[in-house]
Amino acid sequence: MPLPYDLDGVRTRTTxxxxxxxxxxxxxxxxxxxxxxxxxxxxxxxEWLVPRVGGGTNLVWxxxxxLYLAFxxxxxxxxxxxxxxxxxxxxxxxxxxxxxxxAERYRSSGMRAIYLRxxxxxxxxxxxSPEFPDWIDDEGIGVKGIGPGGPG
Amino acid sequence: MSSGCEAVAxxxxxxxxxxxxxxxxxRGARLGGFAGRQPRWASHTVVVSxxxxxxxxxxxxxxxIEDYKKLWxxxxxxxxxx
Numbered sequence: 141m142p143l144p145y146d147l148d149g150v151r152t153r154t155t156x157x158x159x160x161x162x163x164x165x166x167x168x169x170x171x172x173x174x175x176x177x178x179x180x181x182x183x184x185x186x187e188w189l190v191p192r193v194g195g196g197t198n199l200v201w202x203x204x205x206x207l208y209l210a211f212x213x214x215x216x217x218x219x220x221x222x223x224x225x226x227x228x229x230x231x232x233x234x235x236x237x238x239x240x241x242x243a244e245r246y247r248s249s250g251m252r253a254i255y256l257r258x259x260x261x262x263x264x265x266x267x268x269s270p271e272f273p274d275w276i277d278d279e280g281i282g283v284k285g286i287g288p289g290g291p292g
Numbered sequence: 293m294s295s296g297c298e299a300v301a302x303x304x305x306x307x308x309x310x311x312x313x314x315x316x317x318x319r320g321a322r323l324g325g326f327a328g329r330q331p332r333w334a335s336h337t338v339v340v341s342x343x344x345x346x347x348x349x350x351x352x353x354x355x356x357i358e359d360y361k362k363l364w365x366x367x368x369x370x371x372x373x374x
Binding site for chain 1: 296297298299301302311312313314321322332333334335336337373
């Protein structure tokens with residue numbers, strides 16, 4: 141499935157869309173599209189990324205891509221980004237993952253699988269416990285502050 | 293590699309007690325600047341105990357809530373939950 145909103149064009153002809161082929165500019169363009177679609181474009185992307193890379197729950201999606209996927213294990217990924225050819229590498233990494241996410245999301249039950257995988261990953265983290273602010277009791281299907289069965 | 297604020301909060305809570313709280317943005321997707329840096333956080337989990345905030349920045353000495361909020365670039369646009 142092709143990426144929506146002509147993102148394949150942004151990927152292959154970046155400077156025609158955003159002027160400069162820089163990672164943060166491309167990420168900001170995608171964030172703008174996401175805002176214009178009331179966050180629906182990237183819905184589930186962070187939840188797809190976190191189990192894949194094994195961390196980054198507190199980071200924005202573009203930072204997860206940069207730190208964990210474009211330059212894994214690099215002490216200073218932002219400095220690395222400035223070296224020749226690395227913006228192109230990071231931008232391609234961004235689109236490769238976005239495309240893979242997009243394909244899974246639009247598979248049958250894709251979005252449900254993404255969130256179930258994210259929930260399973262959370263439950264494996266030592267810090268994720270009932271006192272954690274975003275805790276969801278998925279045994280009783282009770283969201284913190286809302287009893288089983290949901291509101292009402 | 294992750295800033296791992298959740299794990300840090302858990303560890304700090306074992307030492308100072310209190311409860312973990314997650315700071316989120318009331319608008320936008322990022323929390324904005326913190327302590328003169330742009331950490332590109334979507335959220336940040338801290339521990340709040342007896343009027344003080346604890347995270348990897350404050351360490352176990354913590355910081356008064358009022359002072360901690362001043363570290364943020366746009367405190368008025370964040371949901372602190374404390």
